[in-house]
Amino acid sequence: MQQLNGIRLLIVEDEILLAGDLADYFEQKGAVILGPASTIEAAQGHVSSANAAILDVNINGKMVFPIADRLLALGIPFVFFSSYDEDIIPTHLKHVDNVRKSGSRRALLETLFATRRWAQDDIKGIVGDPTYDVAGFLPELRLRARQYLHGRAAADRLVEQTLLAAIDLADRKPGDQDTLPWLCEIMDQAFKAIGHHLLD
Numbered sequence: 121m122q123q124l125n126g127i128r129l130l131i132v133e134d135e136i137l138l139a140g141d142l143a144d145y146f147e148q149k150g151a152v153i154l155g156p157a158s159t160i161e162a163a164q165g166h167v168s169s170a171n172a173a174i175l176d177v178n179i180n181g182k183m184v185f186p187i188a189d190r191l192l193a194l195g196i197p198f199v200f201f202s203s204y205d206e207d208i209i210p211t212h213l214k215h216v217d218n219v220r221k222s223g224s225r226r227a228l229l230e231t232l233f234a235t236r237r238w239a240q241d242d243i244k245g246i247v248g249d250p251t252y253d254v255a256g257f258l259p260e261l262r263l264r265a266r267q268y269l270h271g272r273a274a275a276d277r278l279v280e281q282t283l284l285a286a287i288d289l290a291d292r293k294p295g296d297q298d299t300l301p302w303l304c305e306i307m308d309q310a311f312k313a314i315g316h317h318l319l320d
Contacts, residue, residue: 124233125150130170132156132163132187133201134179138221142174142201145225163187172232173198177208188213197263199232215266215275257300264304268311269318277318282307 129151133139139156147153154170157163160182167173167190175184175191177200184200191198192213200209200218209218219228261282265275285306293302 126152127233128152128154128169128171130154130157130163130166130173130198132160132173132179132184133176134158135176142225142228146229149229160184160187164190167191167196168194170196172196174201174228174232175199177202177204185210185213188216192216192267195264197232197260199228201228212270215263215270215272257303260300261303261307264307268307268315271319274318278307278311278315281310281314281318285310 124146127150129146131139131142131146131153133142133156136158139158143153143156154166155162157166158180160179163179163184164187167187170191173187173191173196175188175198177184188198188200198216200216201221202218203221204218209216217231219231258279261279262275265278265282266272269275269278282303286303289306293299
């Protein structure tokens with residue numbers, strides 16, 4: 121498990137002790153904690169500064185989905201952390217992982233961060249070496265694909281087509297362009313070309 125040095129993690133949680141516990145845990149991993157925010161209004165002020173987020177579903181009687189929608193629109197990875205069944209999650213957010221509060225902090229860490237590799241230009245202001253392991257980009261590509269195609273299988277087919285196209289275009293990749301933005305551009309083009317064929 122890589123350290124999360126410099127990653128700005130937004131925690132939206134209204135249970136004070138749990139919020140403090142999460143903040144302590146992720147600070148020990150090197151993250152910079154935004155919040156914890158115990159209201160939707162407080163969370164709104166941190167969204168644009170976050171690199172990743174953990175969202176309780178119900179914050180003092182208000183659903184957290186407006187925050188989730190903003191994170192999704194900005195391409196910021198996040199997970200739900202709740203005691204609710206997935207039935208309460210809106211259809212357009214069903215693809216987002218929902219970690220049960222009964223689970224371990226490590227499960228939360230691994231769900232949000234373990235398979236992700238943070239490219240230097242992909243996250244604003246993070247100090248660290250960029251990693252160009254394509255497998256490490258898969259969670260981000262899947263998240264992007266599910267913004268286009270809500271079905272999991274269809275989104276995964278878009279990721280597959282993106283990677284196949286990337287193999288064909290590898291010798292034409294601009295030398296000064298990072299891998300993840302390049303893959304995202306290929307995905308955008310693939311969706312425009314064949315997206316309707318990938319639907320479930």
